[in-house]
Amino acid sequence: MFLLEGRALVKSRIMIYKKVHLQNPILIEGLPGMGFVANLSAKYLIQKLKAEKFAEVFTPHFQDMAIASSNGVPRLPTNELYFWASGELKRDLIILDGNTQALTVFGQYELSGRILDFAQELGCNFIICLGGLKRENLASSPQLYGTFTDLETLTEVQRYGVAVMEGKIYGMAGLLLGLASHRNMRGFCLLAETLGTYPDAEAAKDVITFLMEYLGFRVDLTELDDASNDADKVLELLGRTDVKKMEGVFNRF
Numbered sequence: 601m602f603l604l605e606g607r608a609l610v611k612s613r614i615m616i617y618k619k620v621h622l623q624n625p626i627l628i629e630g631l632p633g634m635g636f637v638a639n640l641s642a643k644y645l646i647q648k649l650k651a652e653k654f655a656e657v658f659t660p661h662f663q664d665m666a667i668a669s670s671n672g673v674p675r676l677p678t679n680e681l682y683f684w685a686s687g688e689l690k691r692d693l694i695i696l697d698g699n700t701q702a703l704t705v706f707g708q709y710e711l712s713g714r715i716l717d718f719a720q721e722l723g724c725n726f727i728i729c730l731g732g733l734k735r736e737n738l739a740s741s742p743q744l745y746g747t748f749t750d751l752e753t754l755t756e757v758q759r760y761g762v763a764v765m766e767g768k769i770y771g772m773a774g775l776l777l778g779l780a781s782h783r784n785m786r787g788f789c790l791l792a793e794t795l796g797t798y799p800d801a802e803a804a805k806d807v808i809t810f811l812m813e814y815l816g817f818r819v820d821l822t823e824l825d826d827a828s829n830d831a832d833k834v835l836e837l838l839g840r841t842d843v844k845k846m847e848g849v850f851n852r853f
Contacts, residue, residue: 612659612714620654620683620722622692626815627719627727627787629696631679631772634732635794638773640804641730642697645811648819651682651695657715661707662700679711681718689816694719701771712775716783727780727787730807731773732794733765742793742803744810747774749781753788760813765791 630642645651657679666674679698686692696715702708719727733745745765748754754764768774769789777789790810792803805824812818 612657612661612711614655614657614681614714614718616655618652618654622683622694622722622724623686623690625683625692625694625719625722625724627694627696627715627724627776628811629727629729629772629776631696631698631701633701633771633773634734635792635796635798635800635803637732637792637794637800637803637807638730639697640799640801641807641811642695644804644808644824645684645693645819646682646695646697649684649693649817651684651693653680653682655681655718657681657698657711659702659707659711659714661702661704661711663703667699679715686817691815693815694722694724708772708775709779712772712779716776716779716785720783720785725785727776727785728811729769729773729777729787729789731769731771731789731791732796732800732803733791734796735793736795738793738795742806744806745791745793746788747777747791748788749777749786753786757788757790757814760810762790762810765789 628642628645630638630645632639662677666676669675677698677700679696679700682695682697684693684695702711735742744762746754746757746762747765747769748757758764769777769791773789773791777787780787790807792800792806794800794803801824805821808819808821808824
């Protein structure tokens with residue numbers, strides 16, 4: 601039985617470390633998946649925007665394991681929530697980051713619902729899910745694809761050159777968006793083409809470039825440029841321990 605503060609945890613719970621008051625926030629999902637595109641994008645945004653961790657997800661739906669770190673302290677699989685106050689842009693960000701996803705269909709639905717509940721409690725009515733779209737070969741200029749909760753959002757995002765994606769979107773990137781549409785939330789899932797066989801810094805750069813244009817913020821992309829030619833630098837951005845020891849879980853999505 602999974603325990604939290606001495607009590608049995610039978611469903612997902614979000615521990616709040618800091619109460620925040622946000623302006624019309626947007627939830628950005630960046631959990632591990634194809635090519636680590638979403639995970640790398642989320643971690644880079646957190647780092648460059650200096651986003652602050654304010655909540656953490658505890659759930660029995662993650663893999664039954666702990667990650668042994670170099671300092672001897674075990675770390676559980678986790679999902680974490682960060683916030684960034686945008687100031688004059690008047691649309692703050694909630695960034696969902698983590699080193700795993702739930703392992704079962706039930707777990708994915710239960711956890712997705714809990715995260716959406718929490719986001720709505722914070723006044724969020726818009727969600728952007730990130731991910732990679734696997735290709736056998738890449739064009740010289742890989743395309744961004746999207747799927748949308750409504751025609752208004754589709755029209756709005758297509759202005760930035762995003763094509764409509766058809767097919768299945770596995771994991772929380774697809775599920776969060778699908779469930780959000782039933783809650784009268786708007787949003788889209790943004791997928792970058794990737795070979796999917798390595799942490800794809802180029803695809804993450806394409807994703808972040810779009811987000812900067814769409815949302816109106818700016819971050820320095822130099823480290824992603826450097827990481828595109830150096831696999832070790834990509835792993836450092838992701839967190840090498842997470843990538844190496846959770847790799848089997850990531851590959852499900």
